[in-house]
Amino acid sequence: MQALPGFRDFLPEGCAKRNCIFARWREVSRRYAFVEWEGPVLEPTELYKKKSGSEIVDQLFNFTDKGEREVAMRPELTPTLARVVAAHEREFKKPLKWFSIGQFFRYEKQQRGRLREHFQLNCDIIGENDLAADIELVALCIDVLRAFGFTEKDFVVRISDREFWTDLFRENNVPAERWDELLQVIDKSGREPREKTAEKLGHLADPVFAILKSGGQSEKLDKLVDGLCRRGLADFVAIDVGIVRGLAYYTGIVFEAFDRAGKFRAIAGGGRYDNLTAQLSDDALSLPAIGFAMGDVVLGELINEIPRAREAMQKAITSDRKIDIYIVIAKEERRTDALTQIQQLRDRGYRIDYSLTPTKVARQFQAAEEEGASLALLYGDEWPQVKVKNLATRAESLISHDALLDSVAKFLNMPGSV
């Protein structure tokens, strides 16, 4: 038996890495005063059918439940967020600055950087129209990546604005029904032959190609980049109007983070979706919103790729898995006394390990070393004294068992005092 295709087992090392990623995500989000929330993993399929564009439905991990309901494992969080906000918005001051860390699913053939399950950080600002919110959110995205040790040499956030294109469509009298379709064509233009794109664009082909080549420009994008420059983040961003993103609900600024080497797919992406709460509440409510998501899979690959990030991650994992004290039971008749003190030490919050069964002393010290213990306490012939060994310096001293707790506390606060 093995895990289903596209689903991962997290062995201790993988789990430690994942937890480390979550910790950074949470830490930086909190730095921006975002608050954490969570929604259900399973939603009515209907929630995704209309709101995310029809293309998403083929990729849903969906089924009929025992109550004959059409349900889907969530492929993304934004529709849930819009639903929840529409229902509870009066309970909160605006703007809402919410983040969430959760697992998402898609039913697709897996390949590298793309599984059937992954974890995502979602950060959203709801109820603020001002471009300041867009700037804040992009800055947050950059800072999250910086927290992993990445620099402007490692990644770039490409920023675009869908209004830049919809303005062009309007000027050229393109009916609004065709906008989504044309945006998809522009989104795809970098990945397919020019002739094919030109054919789909029709009379818009020439102006669109001209803009994609020259770069395009808009006051809004300039202000956005200027805002990031003032925060000292200029080197992390680039305007790229070719970025459109696939989801239908985006209405304004859209952005994606890529590794500079261009080796992986997008690390993170997001944008403005000002109409989604209105759609999901049948126009009972309309709140502007902007958000982004960052997945653990591509991020994890990039961490492995960049030495600085990989070493930082490794260091954090090593330090987190360390225990404080290993209890060496050198004489089995002292086991009960040792266990009494193990309980007391654990009650004080120390990480303690010991051998559950009679084991050679050498093996016990080996285990102490492997688990990264700072101290070893040896229970044997010295009783009622305990031998305390500093595993880094190999220095030993004898301490009466009833003075042990104080002595250990002193050492662990100030290594070197034993």
Next chain:
RNA sequence: GUGGCCGUAGCUCAAUGGUAGAGCCCCAGAUUGUGGUUCUGGUUGUUGCGGGUUCGAGUCCCGUCGGCCACCCCA
């Protein structure tokens, strides 16, 4: 969903169609209370699975499952 490549021990990989191996890991020892070294010994495979060709298949053929890559799509 379509196409190409691949599938041997827990991991990394050997084996001109002729008896399935190595390293690492793991476990146990080296006169019985001290840790990254060393030495010795030990466990593990229906060669992904199922058919077929052949005197004989890890090796060739077909199917299937799984993995990788590209397409599709991208949350």
